[in-house]
Amino acid sequence: MENTNDPITGPAAPVADVYRAEEQPGREAVVGSKYLVPFVIVTSLFALWGFANDITNPMVAAFQTVLEISNFKASLIQLAFYGGYFTMAIPAALFIRKYSYKSGILLGLGLYATGAMLFYPAAKYEMFGFFLASLYILTFGLAFLETTANPYILSMGSEKTATRRLNLAQAFNPIGSLMGMFVAQQFILSRLQSDRVNSQGELIYTTLDAVEKAAVRTSDLMVIRNPYLMLGLMVVVMMAIIGFYRMPKRKEPTSASSSAMASFRRLIKIRHYREGVLAQAFYVGAQIMCWTFIIQYAENLGMAKAEAQNYNIIAMVIFLCSRFVSTFLLKYVRPGVLLMYFAFGGLVLSLGAVFLPGITGLYCLVGVSAFMSLMFPTIYGMALNGLDDEDAKLGAAGLVMAIVGGALMPPLQGAIIDLGTVLAMPAVKFSFLLPAICFVAISLYGYRASRAL
Helix, strand or coil: CCCCCCCCCCCCCCHHHHHHHHHCCCCCCCCCHHHHHHHHHHHHHHHHHHHHHHHHCCHHHHHHHHCCCCHHHHCHHHHHHHHHHHHHHHHHHHHHHHCCHHHHHHHHHHHHHHHHHCHHHHHHHCCHHHHHHHHHHHHHHHHHHHHHHHHHHHHCCCHHHHHHHHHHHHCCHHHHHHHHHHHHHHHHHHHCHHHCECCCCCECHHHCCHHHHHHHHHHHHHHHHHHHHHHHHHHHHHHHHHHHCCCCCCCCCCCHHHCHHHHHHHHHCCHHHHHHHHHHHHHHHHHHHHHHCHHHHHHCCCCCHHHHHHHHHHHHHHHHHHHHHHHHHCCCCCHHHHHHHHHHHHHHHHHHHHHCCHHHHHHHHHHHHHHHCCHHHHHHHHHCCCCCHHHHHHHHHHHHHHHHHHHHHHHHHHHHHCCCEECCEEHHHHCCHHHHHHHHHHHHHHHHHHHHC
């Protein structure tokens, strides 16, 4: 039975319903006619940051080979990328409280484009630290976009349909992710000269002399650079469109109770919000570990990077399809209960990736995405359940800061993989005990939240 007080209460409305609902007595439009164009514009941002996330995940494996660095050092890409969310989420929330959602989006797009364009000098000087700084700045922009876009979508219409509206917008995030994965595979990984092997399956790159290796490194870093430059130009175009379009504004409260400190004091007293932030950190950590190191897992089975990326794409397709399935199920099952069951499914398949041999373990790792699909918007919605607009702005920042889980956990997993072997099994398999632990924490949150909300 649908409960409009619960987050993520039902499937995304068909497009026809968006138009017809306003005309039918007793029905609420998911997106009203006056918000339709702004909704489409802001929803496109969900795909835009999904693209950035999933073109970047395979770069851990690419930089590891091109620059001949360890898995741990290469995974600092994720520390820089997701660390930017942690750094900028609160400033982004304070900015949009003082100014507007539109201003937050424009500043976010500006930072996004700047970080992407900085890949040009980073590739020219061939400095890994420069690439990390570029990603760090790029993610400042993503922090602004995520902190702004989620509550903005919730505000575009009736509160009764707010969570369905967010679910509809969130469905476009994995579409952008799929595009990012495709570009990474077709325009980066498949074109890296450093990843070519000889007839014995050994990397040719490691046998080259210093001059030949330098030439390959320069060429490959330009291959990595070019898609980011194109992405930066696309973001500038989007920035111009939003800059010239008249976006809806929210009425700002004038009472002292709307101060950031007052909001913070209220938020920390809410148990399902506090625990939701922790659950979100565990979820993002699990997601990034599963999607980043799937390439290393497949390489351990003898696959090349471009071939291994196929499994990442399959995982994302499963993720996208499962999001619609899980949204349908939420019409009949309470969010916390379904979250608990899905987290348990993720735990079982993570353990399968650890203990099952060969391609079966890889299939389990790919299948984890089916259970992850539900988690981000459901945790987000449950954590913000019952908050007013001003508290939701700062509350959204806390949930975006929780994305730091994607910065902290992959380097730990990379350090485990660098060990080579752990307890007589390949370290890359053993390392997936980390996401398994994350799913235990998420399942516990689902159980506790289902009893509290």
